[in-house]
Amino acid sequence: MGVTFSNKTVSTDQIDCNGTLKITLALTASPNIVTNPVDIVLVLDRSGSMRGSPLSNMKSGAKKFVEIISETTGGAATGTIGSGSRIAVVSFSDTAVANTQLITSVSTLDAAIDSLVANGSTNHADAFTKAIELFEPASSNQKIIVLFTDGETTAGPDPTPIAQATKDDGITVYCIGLNGDSGLNVDALNTWASQPAASYVLIAPDDMQLEDFFEELAKDLTKPGATNIIIHEMLNPDFNIVSLLTPTVGSANVLDTHTLEWNIASLGVTADEGAVLEFYVQHVAQTSGVKEVNQSITYSDTEGNAVTFPSPTVTVNCPTIVDPEPCPTPIDFSIPGCTDSVTIDVGDLSLESLGRIVQLNATVQNVCPGKRVALAVVLTEILSDGSKQSRGMKTFTLPAHYQSGCQNVQVKCIKFVLPENLDTPSQPPVSLCQTRNLQVQCFANYIDTDFVCCDASHPATTGTTFPYGCSCRLK
Numbered sequence: 001m002g003v004t005f006s007n008k009t010v011s012t013d014q015i016d017c018n019g020t021l022k023i024t025l026a027l028t029a030s031p032n033i034v035t036n037p038v039d040i041v042l043v044l045d046r047s048g049s050m051r052g053s054p055l056s057n058m059k060s061g062a063k064k065f066v067e068i069i070s071e072t073t074g075g076a077a078t079g080t081i082g083s084g085s086r087i088a089v090v091s092f093s094d095t096a097v098a099n100t101q102l103i104t105s106v107s108t109l110d111a112a113i114d115s116l117v118a119n120g121s122t123n124h125a126d127a128f129t130k131a132i133e134l135f136e137p138a139s140s141n142q143k144i145i146v147l148f149t150d151g152e153t154t155a156g157p158d159p160t161p162i163a164q165a166t167k168d169d170g171i172t173v174y175c176i177g178l179n180g181d182s183g184l185n186v187d188a189l190n191t192w193a194s195q196p197a198a199s200y201v202l203i204a205p206d207d208m209q210l211e212d213f214f215e216e217l218a219k220d221l222t223k224p225g226a227t228n229i230i231i232h233e234m235l236n237p238d239f240n241i242v243s244l245l246t247p248t249v250g251s252a253n254v255l256d257t258h259t260l261e262w263n264i265a266s267l268g269v270t271a272d273e274g275a276v277l278e279f280y281v282q283h284v285a286q287t288s289g290v291k292e293v294n295q296s297i298t299y300s301d302t303e304g305n306a307v308t309f310p311s312p313t314v315t316v317n318c319p320t321i322v323d324p325e326p327c328p329t330p331i332d333f334s335i336p337g338c339t340d341s342v343t344i345d346v347g348d349l350s351l352e353s354l355g356r357i358v359q360l361n362a363t364v365q366n367v368c369p370g371k372r373v374a375l376a377v378v379l380t381e382i383l384s385d386g387s388k389q390s391r392g393m394k395t396f397t398l399p400a401h402y403q404s405g406c407q408n409v410q411v412k413c414i415k416f417v418l419p420e421n422l423d424t425p426s427q428p429p430v431s432l433c434q435t436r437n438l439q440v441q442c443f444a445n446y447i448d449t450d451f452v453c454c455d456a457s458h459p460a461t462t463g464t465t466f467p468y469g470c471s472c473r474l475k
Contacts (some may be wrong), residue, residue, distance in 0.1 A: 001302075004220035004268070005199050006175070008309040015443075017318035020242060023293060023310065025233070025277045026198030029268025034073060037084030039102050039141040039223070041131040042066075042113075045149040047093045047403040050118040051152070054150060054178060054207040061091075061214030062113045065146070068087060068215060072104050072222035080104040084141065088134045092127035093120030093277060094155050102134055123156035124149065124192075128163055135171065142272065143171040145350070146217065148210075150178035152185035163192035172272055175214055178205045196248065199274035212217045225269035226301040231262040231277075234296045238285035239318075249275035258295075288318040295381045300441060356436070360414040364398065364444050366406040372447040373398040373409070379416050392416050396448065 005028035011021050030036075044061055050058065066087055067076075075082030086102040099112040105284035127147065133145050145166065151158060167173055175189040176282045204213050229250070235241065235258040244254050250264035262277050281293065292311050299307040333344045364373055375398055379391040394414060401407055418436065 003226050003273075003305045003307050004030050004138065004272075005202070005217070005293075006220075006307045006309055007198050007202065008294070008297070008312060010197060010312045010314055012314065014315045014317065017286060017288070018283060019316075020280050020282045021293075021314060022278055022280050025231065025262065025265060026196060026274065027226075027229070027276075027307070028175045028199035028220075028272070028274040030221065030272045031225050031268065033069075033085060034083045035223050037073075037086075037146055038136060039086050039088075039132055039139060039164040040069070040144045040146060041090055041102070042093075043090045043092065043096075043127050043131050043145055043147040043148075044113070044116065045093075045122065045127075045151070046091045046116045046118050046120075047118050047122040047154075047419050049122075049152060051317040055116065056119045057180075057210040058148060059113050059116065061211040062148075063110050064211055065214040065218040066106055068218035070142070075106075079106045080334065081106065085142070086132075088128060091117075091132045092130070096122055096126040096130040098130050098134060100116045102136070111425050111471075121155040122149065122151050123151055123154045124159035124365065125156040125162050126190075128159055128166055128192075132162075132166055132169070132171070134281075139375070143169075144221070145171055145173065146174045146176065147189075148176045148182060148214075150207075152188065159405070160188070160191055167194055173200065174217065175201045177201070177303055178207055178210065179203050179205055186412060194272075194274070196274050196276045198276055208341075225264050225267060225273075226264075226268065226300045226303055226305050227266045229262075229264035229267060230297045230300050231264075232296075233262070233294060234259045235281060236292055238283060238287070238296050239281040239293060240284050241279060242282045245275040245278045247275060248432050249273070252277055252279075255441045260367075266375055266426045269343075271371070283314075283316050286318055286321065287318075288316050289307045295453045298330070355417060355419040356432075358416040358418050360416070360440060362411045362414065363444055364409045364411065367401065367409045368401050368406050368446075369402050369404070370448070372400045373444055374447050376412060377414055378441045379418075380444075381418070381440075382439065388439075391418060441464070457472070 005026070007023045007026045015021055042065065044058060044062060046055065069085065069087060070076045070079070070081050073082035073085050081087055081104040086104055088102040088108055089099040089109060091097055096214055099115070100108060131145050163173065173192060173194050175193040177184050177186060177189050184203070186203060187426065189201050193200035202213055202217070204210055209337060237258060238255045241254050244252055244260060249267060250262060252260055252262040254260050260279065264275060267273050268311055290313050292313050294311060297303070297309050299309070327421060331346050335342045358379065360377065362375070362377070364375065367373055375396045376393060378393045381389045381391050383389055391401055394416075396411065398411065401409065
């Protein structure tokens with residue numbers, strides 16, 4: 001079967017600017033399907049969430065899977081699965097149904113797949129149970145389940161113990177998940193599938209890719225085992241390798257901060273076999289955005305397997321960095337030999353941090369007792385070219401006073417920091433000796449009021465007086 005599965009995943013889809021994440025590379029290889037026949041049960045989700053294009057694309061993918069197995073095993077000319085291999089179809093929603101037994105007829109398998117109708121909930125436990133029942137204990141064929149689903153379990157018992165018993169019986173379990181709107185439980189698929197999960201679980205981001213995923217798995221299942229594998233991984237320059245774990249098969253080495261190489265002498269030559277390499281990377285750039293983790297990844301082996309790996313992305317969140325005072329330009333000079341003093345003219349220097357503090361006082365006149373006042377102060381600078389630049393706004397709540405009669409209220413020490421004109425490069429540098437022209441605007445109004453609108457629902461009569469001094473007269 002060759003390399004039957006290849007995958008690359010990241011441990012998270014979002015990190016901080018200097019954050020780290022774990023990358024997992026995974027491969028699975030198996031012996032040649034022609035000399036080592038297999039029994040494959042396609043277990044297909046037909047729950048209600050599969051209506052429309054998901055069901056249509058799943059059918060196309062499942063039939064493509066059957067077609068490739070038929071061609072590879074030499075049975076295409078007669079419309080059969082050849083070389084002793086067989087395929088069955090199980091579908092499930094509220095319950096599972098064996099749509100066919102393990103058979104070799106391509107037309108019968110296609111007809112069973114085409115007959116599927118989406119409806120009902122999702123019973124994964126019954127799906128595993130029906131699939132297991134189709135395998136013949138006396139058969140020497142390798143046993144494989146390919147489970148496809150788009151949602152989490154919504155009917156029946158917990159499928160996890162049944163899936164574990166399936167693997168304990170020597171049955172290989174592949175899981176294809178559709179990550180749509182149905183709440184796919186990826187953790188459950190990782191538990192149900194053969195281990196390591198990264199080698200046996202494939203997640204389709206949308207249903208348009210389902211046919212490609214089924215086709216890729218079928219092609220991988222029909223290749224021979226792989227020998228002299230070399231995987232060369234080069235990271236995006238924004239990431240550095242910070243830690244490399246020992247792979248489950250073979251050996252791996254870090255070539256430089258962005259590059260590693262994984263070597264495997266043989267994989268899946270005599271039996272189904274998976275291999276996993278994990279390593280940690282750190283983001284070292286200072287830019288935010290959605291970034292591909294790897295720049296390139298290449299694969300080669302003696303058998304010529306064509307293997308591709310996904311290119312996962314991660315969202316990097318970096319803080320906005322402002323350098324208000326850049327470092328001065330360095331001035332180079334030398335001291336000649338046998339000279340114990342030297343005089344150097346380092347040129348003109350400008351004072352840094354030319355900001356100033358503006359402190360304002362204001363008087364709000366004739367404030368009535370028992371009333372709070374809202375005060376806003378807006379400061380604007382008039383630049384040398386006549387344009388205006390906002391320098392800030394402040395708002396205050398002035399507490400109520402309770403003196404007799406209206407009073408003037410003084411507001412003191414309203415402070416603004418007046419920076420150098422950093423945000424308009426066209427303006428010349430501001431000297432402390434230069435005049436800066438400003439405008440200030442103040443707005444004040446009462447917060448509290450004794451106004452109460454007349455209640456139209458009150459049983460008013462002509463000349464009725466309402467509480468709070470409000471009176472209405474009917475016409």
